[in-house]
Amino acid sequence: MCGIVGYIGKRNSVDVVLYGLGKLEYRGYDSSGIAVVVDKKLQIRKKVGRLYNLKSDVLKDHIIANVGLGHTRWATHGKPSEINAHPHVDSAESIVIVHNGIVENYVKLRSELLKFGQEFKSETDSEVIVHLIKRNYKSSLFRAVQGVLSEIKGSYALGVLCKYEPDKIVCARQDAPLVIGIGKGENFVASDVTALLPYTRNMIFLEDGDVAEITSEKVIVRDIEGNMKNREIRNIQWSATQTKKDGYKHFMLKEIFEQPQTLKETLRCRIYPSEGRVRIEGIEFKDEDIKNISNIHIVACGTSYHAGLVSKFLFENFTEVPTEVDIASEFRYGNPILNEKSLVILVSQSGETADTLAALKLAKSKNCMTLAVCNVVGSSISREAEYVIYTRCGPEIGVASTKTFTSQLAILYMLAFDWANKKGKLAEKKLKEYLNELYEIPLKISKFLNNIKLLKDIAKVFVNKRDFLYVGRHVNYPVALEGALKLKEISYIHAEGYAAGEMKHGPIALIDESMPVVAIAVKSRVYEKIISNIEEAKSRGGTIVALASECDEEIVTKSDYIIYVPKVNEFMSPFVTVVPLQLLAYYVAVLLGCDVDQPRNLAKSVTVE
Numbered sequence: 001m002c003g004i005v006g007y008i009g010k011r012n013s014v015d016v017v018l019y020g021l022g023k024l025e026y027r028g029y030d031s032s033g034i035a036v037v038v039d040k041k042l043q044i045r046k047k048v049g050r051l052y053n054l055k056s057d058v059l060k061d062h063i064i065a066n067v068g069l070g071h072t073r074w075a076t077h078g079k080p081s082e083i084n085a086h087p088h089v090d091s092a093e094s095i096v097i098v099h100n101g102i103v104e105n106y107v108k109l110r111s112e113l114l115k116f117g118q119e120f121k122s123e124t125d126s127e128v129i130v131h132l133i134k135r136n137y138k139s140s141l142f143r144a145v146q147g148v149l150s151e152i153k154g155s156y157a158l159g160v161l162c163k164y165e166p167d168k169i170v171c172a173r174q175d176a177p178l179v180i181g182i183g184k185g186e187n188f189v190a191s192d193v194t195a196l197l198p199y200t201r202n203m204i205f206l207e208d209g210d211v212a213e214i215t216s217e218k219v220i221v222r223d224i225e226g227n228m229k230n231r232e233i234r235n236i237q238w239s240a241t242q243t244k245k246d247g248y249k250h251f252m253l254k255e256i257f258e259q260p261q262t263l264k265e266t267l268r269c270r271i272y273p274s275e276g277r278v279r280i281e282g283i284e285f286k287d288e289d290i291k292n293i294s295n296i297h298i299v300a301c302g303t304s305y306h307a308g309l310v311s312k313f314l315f316e317n318f319t320e321v322p323t324e325v326d327i328a329s330e331f332r333y334g335n336p337i338l339n340e341k342s343l344v345i346l347v348s349q350s351g352e353t354a355d356t357l358a359a360l361k362l363a364k365s366k367n368c369m370t371l372a373v374c375n376v377v378g379s380s381i382s383r384e385a386e387y388v389i390y391t392r393c394g395p396e397i398g399v400a401s402t403k404t405f406t407s408q409l410a411i412l413y414m415l416a417f418d419w420a421n422k423k424g425k426l427a428e429k430k431l432k433e434y435l436n437e438l439y440e441i442p443l444k445i446s447k448f449l450n451n452i453k454l455l456k457d458i459a460k461v462f463v464n465k466r467d468f469l470y471v472g473r474h475v476n477y478p479v480a481l482e483g484a485l486k487l488k489e490i491s492y493i494h495a496e497g498y499a500a501g502e503m504k505h506g507p508i509a510l511i512d513e514s515m516p517v518v519a520i521a522v523k524s525r526v527y528e529k530i531i532s533n534i535e536e537a538k539s540r541g542g543t544i545v546a547l548a549s550e551c552d553e554e555i556v557t558k559s560d561y562i563i564y565v566p567k568v569n570e571f572m573s574p575f576v577t578v579v580p581l582q583l584l585a586y587y588v589a590v591l592l593g594c595d596v597d598q599p600r601n602l603a604k605s606v607t608v609e
Contacts, residue, residue, distance in 0.1 A: 002086070002100040003027035003072040004178070005195050006159045006169045009186020009216045013068030016188070018055055020195030021070045025051050026399050027100075027191060028074025029598050031085035034058060035096040036065035037166040042096055046085040050598075066216075067166055069159045071098035077106070078123030088127045090134035091119060095141070095162045097133065099126040100191060101155035101176040109151065125154075133160060142213045145170045149211065149224050155354065159189055172211040177352045177380065180204040180212060180219055182233055187214045193236050193376075194395045201236045205378035234378055238394055250596045252398035252490070256582050259403045260446040263575075265392045266407040271414060273436040276428045278418035280411075283371075283387050287422045293343045293369070296323040299331050299359045300347035303401040303485065304408060308347050309478035310574050311412035317571075318420035328355035331362070338366040345412075346372045349396060349404040351379025360384050373411050375404055398597045400489045402582050405482065406445075406575055413438055413571075437568065441575045444566035448576060452583055458545060458561050459587035462516050466493060469507060469542075470581075471500035472520035473530050479520055479574045483581030490599050491589040500533035511542040518584075519559070520577050523549040524570035534558050547577050 003024025007016040017034055025032075032054045033046035043063060047053040051072060071086035078084035087096045103109070106125035109132065114120075118131050132151060137144040141162040149156075155175035171178060171189050181188030181196035181203055188196045189212075193203055204219065206212060210229060212221045221229045248254035270280050296315055298308035308325040315323040326336065328346075332355060338344070344363035348356045351374035360381055363370050372385035375393050382388040391407035417434050420426035426434075462468075468487055472480035481497035488495050498507050500519065511517065517537045521530045535558060538544055546559035549567045556562065565576040589596050 002074050002191070003195070004069070004098050004100055004157055004159050004189065004191045006069045006171065006189040006214070007186070008067040008167070008169055008214060009183065010066065011186060013065050014058060014063050016199070017068045017070035018051075018058065019198070020190055021051055021054075021072050023195045023397075024190065024192055025072050026397055026598060028072050030073045030075045030080035031082065032070070032072040033085045033087050034068060034070040035087040035089070035098075035161060036063060036068035037161060037163055038063065038065050040163050040166060042089060042093055042161070042163050044087055044089060044096060046082050046087070048080055048082055048085065067161065067169065069096065069098050069161055069169065076102060077125040084122045084124050086126065088122065088124070088130045090130050092134065094164060095130055095134050095137065095160065097126065097130040098159045099129055100157040101174070103128060103152055103156070104154035105152070129156075129158065137162070141165045141168065141170050142211070145172060146211050146222070146224060146226065149174070157191060167215055169214045170211070171206070171214065173206045174208050175354065175357065175380075177350075178206045179378070180206065180214060182219065186216055187219055189214060193238065194397070197236070197238060201238075202233050203236055203378065204231045204233055205383070206231065207383065208380075236377060249590075250398065250586075252400055252402060252586055252596050255396055255398050255403045256579065256586065257449055258394075259406050259579065260442040260449070262391075262393045262403045262407050263410055263442040263445070266410045267414075267439060267442075268392075271435050271439060273432055273439050276421070276432040276435065278414050278435070280389055280414065283389060285387075289369075290419045290422050292341055293321055294339070294341035295337075296321055296343045296345060297331070297336060297338065297363070298323065298325045298345045298347060299328050299356060299363075300325075301328050301353055301355055303405050303482060304347040304349060306478045306482040306485070307405055307408040307412065308345070309481070310409055310475055311416065313475045314413055314416035314571065318416050318426055319423055320425055326359070328353065328359045332358045336362075338363060338368050340367045342366070342368040344368045344370050346370065346374075346381055346385060347408055347412075348372070348374045348379075348381050349376075349401055350374070351376045351381040353381070357381055357384065373408055375407075399599055399602050400486055400585075400596075405578060409574060410438065410441075434569070434571075437572050441568070441572060444568060444576060445579055448566055448579060454563060455580055455583045456587050458563070459584060459591055461561070462545075463588050463591040465514065465516055467510070467514070468493060468495040468516050468518060469510065469537075470495060470497040470518045470520075471503065471530075471533060471537075472497075472577075473500045473526040473533075474524060475571060475574050476520040476522065476524075476577055479577050479581065480518075482578055483518060483585070486582055486585035487588065489602065490585055490596050491592055491594055492600070493588065500530050503533055503536060508536065508540065511537050511540040513541040513543070515542050516545060517542040518545045518547070518581070520547045521555055522547060522565065522570070522573045522577060523552065523567065524573065531555075531558060547580060
C-alpha cells in the first residue's frame with residue numbers, strides 16, 4: 001500500500017519525486033523518503049509523518065539531481081520511524097531500494113545474511129532486499145536485481161538505484177502495482193498514474209514477473225529469466241486537473257459532489273432508455289452465455305463489498321440467478337462452490353486489491369467466467385479477468401471511497417437489468433422504465449446536493465456522540481453498512497450497520513438516550529417494517545435520524561431529525577440514500593478536526609494481505 005515514484009531525465013528529479021509522492025500520499029503516510037544520485041554518491045533523506053516534513057527538509061538544501069527515487073510508507077513490518085522509513089541502503093551506501101509489498105520469507109533471508117556478518121539497521125522486511133542485491137552485484141544492476149528476485153517470496157513493487165550506474169533505474173513487480181511513464185528524453189516510474197499525469201499520459205503497466213531497466217532514452221522490460229517482453233504503451237485519459245481539489249476543502253467533499261458527473265460518465269453510451277438497450281464495450285456475452293450462468297459470486301472488500309451486497313438483490317430479483325457476495329479475504333481461503341457455469345464478478349476501485357486479485361486467480365483455476373468492475377485502466381485485476389468494465393470515475397484521491405461506490409452500483413444495475421431481459425425475466429417495457437430511472441439518477445443527486453445545510457446542522461448536534469447505529473432493510477441494508485463504515489473511517493466514531501429486523505436479536509440492547517439511530521426509511525415494500533423498527537428504537541430512548549422520501553409526512557411523528565431524499569423506485573434508492581450518509585460522516589469528521597482525506601491507519605489501495 002506504499003507509494004513509489006522514480007524519475008530519470010533532464011529535470012530535477014527532486015521536484016518530480018516530491019510532487020509524485022504528494023499525489024501518492026493516500027497510499028501511506030506513516031513516513032516518507034527520497035534518494036538521489038549526485039556526483040556518483042547517494043543522498044538519502046527520510047522523515048517520519050506527513051510528506052511536508054520531508055519536503056521542508058529536502059527543499060531547503062536545493063538538491064539537484066537527474067535521477068531519483070521516493071517512497072511514502074504504510075507500515076507493515078516495523079513501526080513508523082526514520083530508520084524503518086524507505087529508501088533502504090546497503091552497508092556500503094552504494095545501492096538503494098524502495099519497496100511496496102511484503103517479503104514473506106524475510107525471517108529466513110535475514111537469518112542467512114546475519115550468518116555472513118550482515119548488519120541490519122531497520123525492523124523492516126524490505127531491508128533484506130537491498131543487502132541481497134548488494135551481495136549479488138558484480139557490474140550490472142539489472143542482473144543483480146534479476147538474480148535476487150527468485151530468492152524472494154511474497155509481493156513487491158521495487159525501485160533500485162546504484163551510485164555506480166547513475167544513468168538508470170531498475171524496477172520490478174510481483175503482485176503489487178507499478179507503472180512506467182514514457183516521456184521524451186525522460187522516463188518515470190510510480191505506483192499509480194496520478195503521480196505522473198502532469199508529465200505524461202503514455203504508460204506501460206508492468207505485469208507480474210517483469211523486470212525493467214529505465215534510462216532517460218529507453219525502457220527495456222524482461223522477465224526474471226531474461227526474456228524480452230513487449231509491453232503495450234497505453235494512453236491514459238485522466239487529466240492532471242482531476243487530481244486537484246478545485247476549491248473544495250477536501251478531496252472527499254469534491255468526490256461526493258462529483259457523483260452526478262461521474263455517474264453520467266459511467267452510463268454514457270452504455271444505456272439507451274428509449275430503445276430499451278444496454279451495450280457495454282468489450283463485454284461480448286451472448287444470450288446463450290447469460291442463460292447458462294448457474295450462479296454468481298460477487299467478490300470484493302470494504303465499500304466495494306457493500307456495492308456487491310446491494311447488487312445481490314438486483315441479480316436475484318431480476319435475473320433469478322442465485323447470487324453470493326463474498327469478502328475477498330474470506331473467499332480465497334474457503335471452499336466456494338464454483339464450476340465452468342459460475343460467474344465471478346470482482347469489484348475493486350484500484351484493480352490492485354491483493355485479496356480480490358487472489359480470489360480472481362482462484363476463480364480462474366476453477367474455469368469460471370470472470371468479470372472485473374474497476375476504475376483503473378491497466379490494473380492487475382482488469383488484465384487478469386476475462387471481461388472488464390471500467391467505472392470511468394477518474395482518480396479517486398480520498399481514502400474513503402464515495403464516487404466509485406455509486407458508479408460500481410450503476411454498472412452492476414445495468415448488468416442485472418440487461419441480463420434479466422435477455423433471460424426473458426424482464427419485459428421490454430419494464431426494462432425501458434428501469435433504464436430511464438437509472439438515467440435520471442445523476443440529476444436527482446445533483447438536486448439533492450444543492451440543499452445540504454440540514455446535514456451540516458445535524459452533524460453539529462451529534463459531533464460529540466461516540467456510538468452510532470445505522471439500520472436499513474432490503475437494498476438499503478448494505479447502505480446502512482456503508483454509512484457506518486464512512487463514519488468509522490474518517491471520524492473514528494464507533495458505528496455499526498444492521499439489517500433493521502435484526503435489532504431485536506441483540507443490537508436493541510445498546511439503545512438509550514445517548515445512542516443516535518440513523519434509519520433509512522424511504523418508501524418501499526418494507527416501509528411499514530422499517531417504521532416499526534424505528535418505533536422500537538424510539539421507545540427505548542434512541543434519537544432517530546431518518547432518511548425519508550420527499551413529501552413523506554408519516555415519518556414526521558416517528559423521527560427527531562429527517563433528511564429528505566428524492567423519491568425514486570425502491571431499487572434505485574441506494575443511489576440517493578448513500579449520498580447524505582457520505583456527507584454526514586464528512587461534516588462530523590471536519591467538526592472533530594480529523595484528517596478526512598488521509599484517516600489514520602488507512603491507505604487507499606490495499607495491495608498487501
